[in-house]
Amino acid sequence: MKNCDSTRESLxxxxxxxxxxxxxxxxxxxxxxxxxxxxxxxxxEKLQAALKSVLDSEASRIAFPPFWSSVQQRITExxxxxxxxxxxxxxxFSGPRIAWAIPAVILLLLGVLSGDSLVSGFRNFGQRxxxxxxxxxxxxxxxxxxxxxxxxxxxxxxxYQNQEGEDESTTETRPSF
Amino acid sequence: xxxxxxxxxxxxxxxxxxxFEDLVSxxxxxxxxxxxxxxxxxxxxxxxxxxxxxRAYRKIKSFQGGSSFYTWLYRIAVNIAIDTQRRQKRNPxxxxxxxxxxxxxxxxxxxxxxxxxxxxxxxxxxxxxINDLTPEHKAxxxxxxxxxxxxxxxxxxxxxxxxxxxxxxxxARKKLQSKLGGFL
Amino acid sequence: MxxxxxxxxxxxxxxxxxxxxxxxxxxxxxxxxVKIETILASNQSxxxxxxxxxxxxxxxxxxxxxxxxxKEESQNVPSQGSASFEIPxxxxxxxxLQDFRNQQVALKVRxxxxxxxxxxxxxxxxxxxxxxxxxxxxxxxxxxxSISANAQ
Numbered sequence: 001m002k003n004c005d006s007t008r009e010s011l012x013x014x015x016x017x018x019x020x021x022x023x024x025x026x027x028x029x030x031x032x033x034x035x036x037x038x039x040x041x042x043x044x045e046k047l048q049a050a051l052k053s054v055l056d057s058e059a060s061r062i063a064f065p066p067f068w069s070s071v072q073q074r075i076t077e078x079x080x081x082x083x084x085x086x087x088x089x090x091x092x093f094s095g096p097r098i099a100w101a102i103p104a105v106i107l108l109l110l111g112v113l114s115g116d117s118l119v120s121g122f123r124n125f126g127q128r129x130x131x132x133x134x135x136x137x138x139x140x141x142x143x144x145x146x147x148x149x150x151x152x153x154x155x156x157x158x159x160y161q162n163q164e165g166e167d168e169s170t171t172e173t174r175p176s177f
Numbered sequence: 178x179x180x181x182x183x184x185x186x187x188x189x190x191x192x193x194x195x196x197f198e199d200l201v202s203x204x205x206x207x208x209x210x211x212x213x214x215x216x217x218x219x220x221x222x223x224x225x226x227x228x229x230x231x232r233a234y235r236k237i238k239s240f241q242g243g244s245s246f247y248t249w250l251y252r253i254a255v256n257i258a259i260d261t262q263r264r265q266k267r268n269p270x271x272x273x274x275x276x277x278x279x280x281x282x283x284x285x286x287x288x289x290x291x292x293x294x295x296x297x298x299x300x301x302x303x304x305x306x307i308n309d310l311t312p313e314h315k316a317x318x319x320x321x322x323x324x325x326x327x328x329x330x331x332x333x334x335x336x337x338x339x340x341x342x343x344x345x346x347x348x349a350r351k352k353l354q355s356k357l358g359g360f361l
Numbered sequence: 362m363x364x365x366x367x368x369x370x371x372x373x374x375x376x377x378x379x380x381x382x383x384x385x386x387x388x389x390x391x392x393x394x395v396k397i398e399t400i401l402a403s404n405q406s407x408x409x410x411x412x413x414x415x416x417x418x419x420x421x422x423x424x425x426x427x428x429x430x431x432k433e434e435s436q437n438v439p440s441q442g443s444a445s446f447e448i449p450x451x452x453x454x455x456x457x458l459q460d461f462r463n464q465q466v467a468l469k470v471r472x473x474x475x476x477x478x479x480x481x482x483x484x485x486x487x488x489x490x491x492x493x494x495x496x497x498x499x500x501x502x503x504x505x506x507s508i509s510a511n512a513q
Contacts, residue, residue: 159496
């Protein structure tokens with residue numbers, strides 16, 4: 001016989017059909033006689049439904065042809081790039097080994113001396129976008145939104161209209177404080 | 178007659194791109210939905226979904242049919258999404274998707290005081306509550322709720338036991354319930 | 362000099378200069394120049410101020426029909442120091458330079474209405490990059506501030 005605590009522990013798995021027959025039956029019997037656990041079940045089911053509905057509507061918007069075209073493009077571009085790189089490396093690194101002794105030593109010395117700065121430098125070297133990291137925001141009780149603009153990855157911080165009408169003057173245009 | 182996933186995979190492995198296209202058309206929406214559940218940003222989800230299929234294509238020859246194709250595919254998707262989410266967590270503030278959403282909210286507040294905001298509030302709170310979950314907890318919720326995958330399949334995708342899946346789901350649901358409070 | 366040896370020396374020279382550049386990039390500057398472009402966004406007309414061409418892509422995402430540059434101001438902010446910028450409508454923007462590391466400038470920014478803080482944010486942006494702060498009402502539209510930092 002299950003009590004409320006152990007029923008609630010198993011309720012999710014019961015709804016998911018993951019309990020064995022005996023456990024499942026015990027939960028079912030308990031639910032028949034317990035209003036509180038029935039309510040718990042209702043909440044869980046509502047939670048599942050809300051979550052599914054939030055995301056279901058998104059997926060149906062995705063058309064296949066442009067998606068497939070982007071995937072194909074990745075396959076083509078990344079494969080071509082890699083092959084070009086391999087060919088270039090092959091051409092550069094062929095030849096008598098002795099000719100590479102000097103640059104190899106220089107590279108080794110640079111690696112030892114530069115160390116961390118090389119790694120962090122390379123991390124930023126390829127940076128072409130405007131990506132900023134917002135570490136904190138305090139809008140003193142006002143609503144604030146964060147966006148990132150798609151192409152340049154610029155961060156946008158938007159301070160919402162203040163509904164309580166403090167000192168900020170309001171005008172009738174949209175949006176206004 | 179429709180070919181099975183495994184038959185399509187075998188055709189891919191022998192170089193038939195059209196077979197891979199068929200596989201993508203079967204799963205691209207599901208993969209996108211799972212990733213969207215994890216990342217909550219359409220652009221990032223689209224990017225990760227495309228990357229998922231690109232990596233699946235590169236690794237297709239290594240797929241031996243030991244698991245089902247879709248669990249193998251979801252594993253790739255979830256790993257990339259979790260990595261992306263971890264990188265995003267370093268910036269702890271949640272980004273909105275578009276300015277439309279921002280301006281819409283501003284307009285709603287200004288012009289529509291009598292509208293039923295309950296469902297919208299539930300949705301907003303749910304989004305916020307999901308974003309507060311760790312990547313691993315979010316992953317189990319999304320895979321179970323959206324895809325109805327078994328605990329065994331979820332465990333395979335995430336590389337953990339069924340018991341771990343069960344306890345993560347229980348914890349995640351409790352957390353969501355407590356955050357949604359009277360909205361449920 | 363053999364062809365291979367020439368290639369080798371060229372390659373190693375390039376590597377040396379790349380490493381030297383990267384190393385130089387790590388040095389913290391004494392000051393960072395912060396520029397604030399104050400823009401009025403509204404739906405009253407369809408005009409886009411040509412002086413804002415460089416920001417066009419960023420501003421288009423805000424969905425307003427017109428954008429006009431009201432003022433542009435740059436100040437040098439010393440390391441661990443601050444600078445104050447006047448913003449229309451009795452507001453001000455105070456910018457503190459927190460640090461400069463790995464080609465990223467860390468700023469703390471406060472938007473004030475009179476003496477009252479409206480928003481504080483700590484943000485790390487790429488050197489020569491910018492971010493947008495918008496929303497306060499002004500003159501039939503809203504103010505949009507482009508805040509950029511250039512480490513010298």
